[in-house]
Amino acid sequence: MPSRISDAVRDHSLLVDHKHLDLNLVNELPDSHAWTPLNDNPSGDSCTRESVPIIDLNDPNAQNLIGHACKTWGVFQVTKHGIPINLLNDIESAGMSLFSLPIQQKLKAARSPEGVSGYGVARISSFFPKRMWSEGFTIVGSPLEHARQLWPQDYTKFCDLIEEYEKEMKKLAGKLMWLMLGSLSLGITKEDVKWAGPKGDFKGAGAVLQLNYYPTCSDPNRAMGLPAHTDSTLLTILQQSNISGLQVLREGIGWVTVPPVHGALVVNVGDLLHILSNGSYPNVTHRAVVNRTQHRLSIAFLYGPPSSVQISPLSKLVDHGHLPLYRPVTWSEYLGTKAKLFNKALSSIRLCDSLNGFSNENDHNSVKIG
Numbered sequence: 001m002p003s004r005i006s007d008a009v010r011d012h013s014l015l016v017d018h019k020h021l022d023l024n025l026v027n028e029l030p031d032s033h034a035w036t037p038l039n040d041n042p043s044g045d046s047c048t049r050e051s052v053p054i055i056d057l058n059d060p061n062a063q064n065l066i067g068h069a070c071k072t073w074g075v076f077q078v079t080k081h082g083i084p085i086n087l088l089n090d091i092e093s094a095g096m097s098l099f100s101l102p103i104q105q106k107l108k109a110a111r112s113p114e115g116v117s118g119y120g121v122a123r124i125s126s127f128f129p130k131r132m133w134s135e136g137f138t139i140v141g142s143p144l145e146h147a148r149q150l151w152p153q154d155y156t157k158f159c160d161l162i163e164e165y166e167k168e169m170k171k172l173a174g175k176l177m178w179l180m181l182g183s184l185s186l187g188i189t190k191e192d193v194k195w196a197g198p199k200g201d202f203k204g205a206g207a208v209l210q211l212n213y214y215p216t217c218s219d220p221n222r223a224m225g226l227p228a229h230t231d232s233t234l235l236t237i238l239q240q241s242n243i244s245g246l247q248v249l250r251e252g253i254g255w256v257t258v259p260p261v262h263g264a265l266v267v268n269v270g271d272l273l274h275i276l277s278n279g280s281y282p283n284v285t286h287r288a289v290v291n292r293t294q295h296r297l298s299i300a301f302l303y304g305p306p307s308s309v310q311i312s313p314l315s316k317l318v319d320h321g322h323l324p325l326y327r328p329v330t331w332s333e334y335l336g337t338k339a340k341l342f343n344k345a346l347s348s349i350r351l352c353d354s355l356n357g358f359s360n361e362n363d364h365n366s367v368k369i370g
């Protein structure tokens with residue numbers, strides 16, 4: 001078995017340039033991609049009855065169900081969300097056609113070292129000693145330049161579809177924001193979240209679209225599609241096609257598989273909503289595993305506030321008994337901190353509990369004192 005990328009190249013001529021291995025052509029897992037075996041088999045495959053809640057957005061009780069899911073899991077699946085199924089299918093096909101391009105073509109749209117958008121491995125890869133079994137394509141704003149490089153003759157279809165998908169996702173994200181905030185405390189209104197705008201439609205919100213592709217893998221227990229992380233967002237809406245792979249970490253249980261449900265979308269709490277909720281909603285840790293027989297595609301809509309807005313615990317959640325757990329931070333500042341500190345970013349902006357003289361029992365990230 002080739003033990004390093006360089007060996008893989010020599011043996012199989014699979015390396016496209018000095019750092020890109022075409023995972024679709026690799027027969028054996030190179031050492032560079034071999035993680036410690038995943039013997040933490042998810043409870044989704046064993047006997048636990050705990051599963052990520054599935055909530056029908058038309059259910060009159062949806063807000064309470066969402067509130068409970070956010071407090072206990074930090075993640076839920078939504079059905080009857082109003083996104084047309086054709087749009088979900090179309091974006092999936094567009095993603096598949098992108099990742100099916102020859103690697104030399106995809107590399108024409110490679111993310112630049114300082115850039116955010118384009119083709120490449122997920123940004124967090126630099127924090128891990130082993131490489132991921134996945135490819136990514138990140139879209140911020142218009143994908144026009146990169147789409148032109150990928151499909152010189154026929155790029156407008158892709159761009160129009162992305163525009164339509166982002167428009168629909170933004171609408172859904174705004175609706176979810178009110179449902180998630182409304183179940184935190186009675187009476188949270190537009191006055192409490194001024195940056196939601198006069199109509200309360202979060203018009204100025206920011207978003208990034210991330211397409212993830214996980215090729216089949218001969219040794220899935222030693223490979224990792226996307227390692228454990230939290231999203232640096234308010235919330236993320238994930239479309240995970242019909243192949244399983246997403247797992248969430250549940251305190252006291254371990255890794256739980258989020259089973260694909262036809263037409264459903266996965267919604268997870270990101271770091272910024274954790275801050276806004278003053279620690280009441282856990283920013284769920286999640287990862288993507290791979291499998292031997294079926295490649296997998298996922299599409300993440302990463303939703304955040306306008307870049308200059310300071311996010312801090314909602315004032316209605318703060319009083320003498322509940323001091324703010326985090327200092328204010330903008331999305332841009334937080335992304336910069338995350339890029340440097342990764343999973344220590346949140347604690348770097350945390351206000352000191354011992355100074356506050358208390359520990360919030362609702363805060364799933366807190367270390368209990370005393």
Ligand SMILES: C=C1C[C@]23C[C@@]1(O)CC[C@H]2[C@@]12CCC[C@@](C)(C(=O)O1)[C@H]2[C@@H]3C(=O)O
Pocket residue numbers: 116122123124125138208210229230231232233300302335338
């Ligand atoms: C806005 C962003 C969130 C993200 C980093 C980024 O600047 C652009 C890509 C996003 C993504 C998608 C895949 C998983 C993730 C952890 C990563 O490596 O890149 C997220 C980042 C994040 O949420 O921190």
Ligand SMILES: O=C(O)CCC(=O)C(=O)O
Pocket residue numbers: 210212226231238240245246247286287288297298300
């Ligand atoms: O592919 C998945 O299921 C997870 C993707 C993800 O976590 C992300 O894009 O942030």
Ligand SMILES: [Fe+2]
Pocket residue numbers: 229230231236286300
């Ligand atoms: Fe994620």
